Amino acid sequence: MDAVRTHGHAHHDDHAHHPGGIMRWVMTTNHKDIGTMYLWFSFAMLLVGGTMAFVIRAELFQPGLQIVTPEFFNQMTTLHGLIMVFGAIMPAFVGFANWQIPMMIGAPDMAFPRMNNWSFWLLPPAALLLIISLFVPGGGPAAGWTMYVPLATQMGPGMDFSIFAVHLLGMSSIMGSINIITTILNLRAPGMTLMKMPMFCWTWLITAYLLIAVMPVLAGAVTMILTDRHFGTAFFNAAGGGDPVLYQHIFWFFGHPEVYIIAIPAFGVISQVIPAFSRKPLFGYTSMVYATASIAILSFIVWAHHMYTVGMPVTGQLYFMYATMLIAVPTGVKVFNWVATMWKGSLTFETPMLFAIGFLFLFTLGGFSGLVLSLAAVDVQVHDTYYVVAHFHYVMVAGALFSAFAGVYFWLPKWTGRMYDETLGKWHFWLTIIFFNVTFFVQHFLGLAGMPRRVPDYALQFTEFNVISSIGAFGFGVSQLLLPYIVIKAIRSGEKAPQRPWEGAETLEWTHLPSPPPYHSFQTPPVVK
Amino acid sequence: MRHTLLATWAGSVLLAGFSGLASAAYELNMQAPASKVAQDVYDLHVLMMWIIVVIFVGVFAVMFYSVFAHRKSKGHQAVQFHENATVELVWTIIPLIILILMAWPATKVLLSLRDTSNPDLTIKVTGYQWKWGYDYLRGEGEGIRFVSALATPRDQIQGTAPKGENYLLEVDNPVVVPVDKKIRILTTGNDVIHSWWVPALGIKQDAIPGFVRDTWFKADRLGTFRGQCTELCGKDHGFMPVVVEVVSADKYSAWVGEQKKKMAAQADDPNKTWTLEESKARGAKVYAANCVACHQANGQGVKGAFPALDGSKVMNGPKDGLINVVLNGKPGTAMAAFGKQLSDTELAAVITHARNSWGNKTGEAIQPAEVRSQRK
Numbered sequence: 011m012d013a014v015r016t017h018g019h020a021h022h023d024d025h026a027h028h029p030g031g032i033m034r035w036v037m038t039t040n041h042k043d044i045g046t047m048y049l050w051f052s053f054a055m056l057l058v059g060g061t062m063a064f065v066i067r068a069e070l071f072q073p074g075l076q077i078v079t080p081e082f083f084n085q086m087t088t089l090h091g092l093i094m095v096f097g098a099i100m101p102a103f104v105g106f107a108n109w110q111i112p113m114m115i116g117a118p119d120m121a122f123p124r125m126n127n128w129s130f131w132l133l134p135p136a137a138l139l140l141i142i143s144l145f146v147p148g149g150g151p152a153a154g155w156t157m158y159v160p161l162a163t164q165m166g167p168g169m170d171f172s173i174f175a176v177h178l179l180g181m182s183s184i185m186g187s188i189n190i191i192t193t194i195l196n197l198r199a200p201g202m203t204l205m206k207m208p209m210f211c212w213t214w215l216i217t218a219y220l221l222i223a224v225m226p227v228l229a230g231a232v233t234m235i236l237t238d239r240h241f242g243t244a245f246f247n248a249a250g251g252g253d254p255v256l257y258q259h260i261f262w263f264f265g266h267p268e269v270y271i272i273a274i275p276a277f278g279v280i281s282q283v284i285p286a287f288s289r290k291p292l293f294g295y296t297s298m299v300y301a302t303a304s305i306a307i308l309s310f311i312v313w314a315h316h317m318y319t320v321g322m323p324v325t326g327q328l329y330f331m332y333a334t335m336l337i338a339v340p341t342g343v344k345v346f347n348w349v350a351t352m353w354k355g356s357l358t359f360e361t362p363m364l365f366a367i368g369f370l371f372l373f374t375l376g377g378f379s380g381l382v383l384s385l386a387a388v389d390v391q392v393h394d395t396y397y398v399v400a401h402f403h404y405v406m407v408a409g410a411l412f413s414a415f416a417g418v419y420f421w422l423p424k425w426t427g428r429m430y431d432e433t434l435g436k437w438h439f440w441l442t443i444i445f446f447n448v449t450f451f452v453q454h455f456l457g458l459a460g461m462p463r464r465v466p467d468y469a470l471q472f473t474e475f476n477v478i479s480s481i482g483a484f485g486f487g488v489s490q491l492l493l494p495y496i497v498i499k500a501i502r503s504g505e506k507a508p509q510r511p512w513e514g515a516e517t518l519e520w521t522h523l524p525s526p527p528p529y530h531s532f533q534t535p536p537v538v539k
Numbered sequence: 540m541r542h543t544l545l546a547t548w549a550g551s552v553l554l555a556g557f558s559g560l561a562s563a564a565y566e567l568n569m570q571a572p573a574s575k576v577a578q579d580v581y582d583l584h585v586l587m588m589w590i591i592v593v594i595f596v597g598v599f600a601v602m603f604y605s606v607f608a609h610r611k612s613k614g615h616q617a618v619q620f621h622e623n624a625t626v627e628l629v630w631t632i633i634p635l636i637i638l639i640l641m642a643w644p645a646t647k648v649l650l651s652l653r654d655t656s657n658p659d660l661t662i663k664v665t666g667y668q669w670k671w672g673y674d675y676l677r678g679e680g681e682g683i684r685f686v687s688a689l690a691t692p693r694d695q696i697q698g699t700a701p702k703g704e705n706y707l708l709e710v711d712n713p714v715v716v717p718v719d720k721k722i723r724i725l726t727t728g729n730d731v732i733h734s735w736w737v738p739a740l741g742i743k744q745d746a747i748p749g750f751v752r753d754t755w756f757k758a759d760r761l762g763t764f765r766g767q768c769t770e771l772c773g774k775d776h777g778f779m780p781v782v783v784e785v786v787s788a789d790k791y792s793a794w795v796g797e798q799k800k801k802m803a804a805q806a807d808d809p810n811k812t813w814t815l816e817e818s819k820a821r822g823a824k825v826y827a828a829n830c831v832a833c834h835q836a837n838g839q840g841v842k843g844a845f846p847a848l849d850g851s852k853v854m855n856g857p858k859d860g861l862i863n864v865v866l867n868g869k870p871g872t873a874m875a876a877f878g879k880q881l882s883d884t885e886l887a888a889v890i891t892h893a894r895n896s897w898g899n900k901t902g903e904a905i906q907p908a909e910v911r912s913q914r915k
Contacts, residue, residue, distance in 0.1 A: 084773070160748060254732060255747060288617065320752070356609065356617040357610050359606075385587065388584050394770060455566060459738075471566060514617075
């Protein structure tokens with residue numbers, strides 16, 4: 011227990027090595043400071059992307075064009091996608107990784123603290139590039155977050171801004187991944203074998219490998235768009251011997267693993283939260299590790315299920331259909347394991363657990379609509395419709411975002427040393443889950459009935475569900491303002507948190523470190539038996 | 540008195556609410572199929588939904604039972620069991636078996652969806668920003684070609700006129716096909732990728748520039764079936780519907796005869812010399828159908844996105860360069876190559892129109908022969 015430091019001692023440590031004021035944040039190499047910055051950055055982006063979603067849903071509230079022009083509408087859908095995926099969800103989980111991995115494996119900090127600083131500080135310029143693109147001639151990119159060519163080749167300079175933003179985000183992700191892999195492989199406390207690591211660390215180890223494998227692929231794809239646009243190449247231009255569909259293959263070779271880059275750390279958070287509030291270890295730790303790894307490997311060989319309508323050979327469609335259906339097996343194993351962990355536990359329902367159960371229920375629903383989409387013949391009908399929009403919001407919002415919320419409420423007492431307001435947390439959960447379903451459940455029906463996605467206006471038979479969806483979206487958006495209020499209220503005036511506020515939490519940060527933890531988490535590694 | 544007023548008011552609100560509900564389209568499933576393939580897809584989807592509902596209810600019945608029964612507040616003590624290889628194996632193998640059973644019907648439907656062999660009629664569909672071109676390539680009606688664009692008036696979209704029944708799903712020239720005949724659709728794109736979709740017929744196929752893809756349908760009932768472009772293709776992606784009219788064999792033959800006559804009447808003599816007024820009048824129509832979406836009716840364009848034609852240097856400059864831009868488009872911008880869509884006469888007319896409208900006054904009619912000489 012020699013790694014446990016008194017709070018006073020830690021406080022002294024806080025001010026010993028770093029500049030004060032704004033420079034503390036600019037120069038910091040501390041994993042906690044960087045984790046905090048990642049999380050606030052991600053929340054800021056959530057608000058920016060959310061505002062864009064407001065514009066989209068406001069325009070779709072009624073048929074006809076009322077608020078924005080079709081050009082601007084397309085810019086909103088494009089930037090909403092890019093900002094939410096690359097600005098909000100991915101950085102949120104890197105924030106968790108920064109805070110949690112060193113504390114969970116018994117390390118003082120990340121392996122490469124200065125690179126850590128650099129990988130965070132690449133994000134704000136990238137976000138600025140995306141936002142500034144709205145104000146250049148021709149406006150922001152409007153070819154969808156997938157940036158399909160030749161449409162992307164037609165765009166104004168706003169497209170180049172997003173290409174450079176993607177380059178920066180990619181560099182940031184790759185450096186972050188190198189850091190995470192090195193930290194996990196080298197800085198574990200004595201006795202902590204890989205198979206004793208908390209599930210969250212496992213999921214990030216796997217995710218980091220995915221990132222390193224696919225971010226360069228995306229960078230390559232957008233660079234080819236860039237040279238097609240400006241330097242006369244014809245990678246994707248049929249008139250010059252290229253192939254527009256090649257871009258889609260390259261993009262989705264990145265894009266499908268990307269889905270799991272977002273989902274797998276979310277699985278990790280859930281795998282910490284559910285056992286803690288069930289007061290019972292994860293039912294099948296070993297099979298969870300294997301299931302996660304299988305999902306990661308399968309994610310590389312299913313990409314063309316996003317492209318069932320491009321006219322690939324029927325044998326290709328059959329292969330991608332079977333491979334995609336196979337993903338349901340390891341995903342099912344995960345869901346069954348979580349349910350088995352809750353079974354005969356001693357359950358309590360604090361906010362993190364509520365969000366985890368919300369995740370489990372709704373992510374599975376998103377998984378099932380994914381199974382429907384995997385069937386090529388059905389997908390041909392619902393491809394590029396609101397059914398797909400509903401599906402991926404169940405996975406991205408009810409999956410990844412709910413998991414991030416669960417993680418914030420779960421670890422907030424550790425990070426800040428203060429408890430959050432449980433009543434307000436529960437309000438946040440119930441408002442979020444109700445409005446989420448009001449917004450997105452009806453979109454399944456819209457898609458089935460034939461409403462295409464990415465349209466600023468629609469035929470009259472889609473009116474009712476669009477009205478419902480828009481009302482839900484406004485409610486959902488406004489409810490999210492509760493989160494910063496709850497967090498700031500906890501930091502300012504929350505009750506002092508004990509070292510281990512959650513009875514069932516068993517990982518090192520709860521058993522060995524005070525709340526809040528010292529600046530350099532473990533100066534002497536704990537011994538894990 | 541007050542009460543009756545209130546009652547009348549409440550009654551009418553209620554009534555309005557009910558009639559609103561009655562007329563509202565809370566459509567929960569796919570559109571009613573109009574072909575065998577669409578019916579197969581519909582049935583496959585329904586079957587999958589039932590399998591999913593059963594699994595979903597099963598899994599979450601267990602979870603919610605646990606949520607209600609195994610609470611700490613009820614004094615439930617955690618039972619510390621974990622790791623069981625047999626259980627893990629069971630819940631790996633059972634889903635695998637279910638998936639294999641699902642894959643069988645899914646494969647069958649997919650194979651029939653992709654079988655485009657032996658068509659009775661072949662139609663090439665070309666996606667343009669933002670309308671569809673149709674060429675009847677083989678079978679009865681061979682040689683018919685036309686362009687099909689949104690017929691919904693602009694003021695309905697802007698909200699200054701009440702919206703019609705088929706708002707956004709109506710076109711000037713629908714595709715007409717005979718019932719119970721296998722129609723093969725070839726798709727291609729002129730500028731960016733589009734996607735040709737008719738939900739009731741069960742098909743959707745991307746239209747990719749530089750490539751030709753195919754799909755097919757055989758409508759099994761008469762009717763008008765409506766769909767839309769489903770691949771984001773720029774500004775007016777939401778405004779390029781597809782309308783297919785399925786008619787009886789006799790009616791189809793009559794339609795073919797009518798189209799052929801119309802085409803013969805419309806054919807322009809390519810060697811005719813046009814006067815400025817004639818050419819301008821013809822060009823105004825071409826402009827309204829092809830150019831107005833971007834360059835606007837007043838020729839001012841959209842600032843930052845689509846250049847103004849009124850007072851433009853290119854527009855009032857040498858005609859050869861201008862003809863070249865209109866014929867071949869401007870790479871890297873939304874300016875399409877209209878050479879493939881419009882005839883020499885139409886191109887000459889629209890250029891004449893633009894060079895002699897608003898503030899532009901070149902005072903000269905471009906002749907079809909001048910356009911022809913620039914085609915490569």
